[in-house]
Amino acid sequence: MVTYYDDKSVQVTSTAVRVDGRSYPLDQITMVWHRRGSRSWRVLVGRGAIGAALAGPLVAAVLGIGVAVWLQRSPTVTIAIVGASVLVGLAVGPVADFLFEHLDRSYARGSRQLEIWVRWRGHPVRLLQTGDALRFGQIYRALQRAVEHSQPRRPAARR
Structure with a gap:
């Protein structure tokens, strides 16, 4: 057999x-x-939430840099805002692997x-x-x- x-x-x-x-x-x-x-809307919404979680810190970093330039403050304040924005953007790195793994599993499950x-x-x-x-x-x-x-x-x- x-x-x-x-x-x-x-x-x-x-x-x-x-x-x-x-x-x-x-x-x-x-x-x-x-x-x-x-299609299951619950699964599709979950995938969208993972995508938003991946993009969120990057969007926040870009917005922070834009706000720093728009405020036209002293160079020290501008550098501090840009630095904080870049750190927020870098925060996506360690979390990205975890989120991409969940996204892959979502597609494997269907x-x-x-x-x-x-x-x-x-x-x-x-x-x-x-x-x-x-x-x-x-x-x-x-x-x-x-x-x-x-x-x-x-x-x-x-x-």
């Missing part, structure tokens, strides 16, 4: 697919397809609900619904490989 995918709730092997304790033998599955749901469907014993059955795009892709590809390898080989046509 070959295992194509295995986690705590889904197992795809060369003989069957098991999802949340239910087993679906591959020889009874005739078709596999997927559906994508609508912004839609994804479903895997099969035709099992002649009836459509939803095997899985998840918002995790990476996991969905791994399971879907494993299921496709398992079904392809379980199909009987047809002899090549002779010419």
